[in-house]
Amino acid sequence: MTTDAYDHAAVCELLGAWAVHALPPSEQHAIPRHLADCADCAAEAERLRETVRLLDGPDAPTAAAEPGTAARNEPNPMVMSEPTPATRNAALARILAVRPPAPRTAPHAEPYAAAVAALRALLAELDPQPDGGPDLAAWRTPVIHDWTVQDTVAHLIAADEHLAAHLGLPANHPQDPQGAAAPGDTDWRTAWDTRTHRVIAHERTRPPTATVATWRAQASALLACPAANDPELAARAATLVGVRLPVAEHFLIRAFETWIHADDIGRALGRPVPPPPAAHLWRLVRLAVRILGLALGPTAEPVALTVTDAARSTEWILGAEGEPVRAELVLDPVDFCLLMGGRLAPEAVPRAALGDEAAVRTVLGRAARLAWL
Structure with a gap:
């Protein structure tokens, strides 16, 4: 991603991972360029930086200066010191617990937006390595059923397709003969399982970062669609996963499942994932x-x-x-x-x-x- 691509919404989504030094070097150093021009993001960055500093304790090393800038007596608020694994886990939990959802949606879709933001921050922890590549061993960690971390994200791609297909969003993979979501199928559990197996098999042939990119794109499309932002559209009923509910409540089901699987991944990796905010x-x-x-x-x-x-x-x-x-x-x-x-x-x-x-x-x-x- 180029520096110009970091608009306000993109930076809001990356700040949690940035604060715990969990972005690749190219992104870690690009974020401050936006912070220099955006008072809101700079204030949020300072709050998150203070959270990490408090969790690090009084003996934490101070941050280094940005390349090309003069060193000062006080730490540069736009560059993070490298936290310990324990501090990173605690900071991640604290950040996910208080960070508002992004992007903005109508109230009925806010729990899903928050769950997506939390899982994105957690998955960002798996990407940065000394060589700049992903932590493949972590991505292959067993999570639940016979799924790895990557498989669990792939399952969310398949699971989100049920609502996405109903809302007219394009599919991310070749469709099953009976359709991806089979929203009115009385044997919906069979259709659900079949689709999950097919998507996981496909995603196992791709890099984990590609799987995450597909899931993120689909989640972003759901949150940007009219039904996520128009309560009247969301009030219309749909039969998905074997139950007929308003679309607004199907967004809640997506929030529920995204949180549960984020918790699954966090437990498997030893990284705490807090529950949703109380209102959600x-x-x-x-x-x-x-x-x-x-x-x-x-x-x-x-x-x-x-x-x-x-x-x-x-x-x-x-x-x-x-x-x-x-x-x-x-x-x-x-x-x-x-x-x-x-x-x-x-x-x-x-x-x-x-x-x-x-x-x-x-x-x-x-x-x-x-x-x-």
Whole structure:
């Protein structure tokens, strides 16, 4: 990318990785040229620099001067010292936890924009090496199922295609005979798995950076399309991944899956990935509760589900209406999402429960069986 290509939006997306010295040298030194002319980006860069400096501690080495500039007594705020691996992990988690999503979208697409930005920052950690090339060993790290890091990104390409195809965006790979997304197919899980296998097989023939570029381009196209920016268009219903919901809520599903797989990758690599911001997390919780309620149906034994953390608590009654509640179940919002995402087993999820244990097990088991990730 040339220096001229660094517009404001591009720099906003790169600042998190830049702050932890996770960009290739060509990009690491090009960013300050934009910061010199953009007060907003410069202020954000200084905040992120201070975060890393605090995490490094008082004995951290000071940054070197930019090539071609005179050395000063104070550190150059536009050049980062090289953090330790532990500091880099902590800084990355801190940055992803507070960094606003980019690009700007309508509110219904903001959780997806934030999840994409977080995963991009995490993947940027795998690129810079002393020789300027990617860390191929890291990209081949087993993550989940039989997928490596690269395979997991390839799966997201295939998964995002379902919404992208519905919104009329072009496909990134040759289409399956029945179409990439098969949005109305009653056997959607088979179509989902088949498409994932085909895309992963294709991406294994390409460099990891090419896989990431394809995923980034598709995610950017989704966030730039009219449905991501027009609430009226997003209110229209679509049947995808076996459920009929407004397009706005399908954007939430994309946010949910992107976060879960970013967390998968972070755990595999030993790099912490924070949960979504609280406002986004609770939107995911509400959507998950709605889908769980539909899956349980109106005849299930009524269970009072409370999702609670230190700042908020919300209760829903799942199952038959008008019947006495048979049990009470209390879950943390992150744990509930990990259960719905298939990352916590029903018997292992931390919980508090009272009443009919069989009714509780029914709710937990149905939540776990809904996972397709």
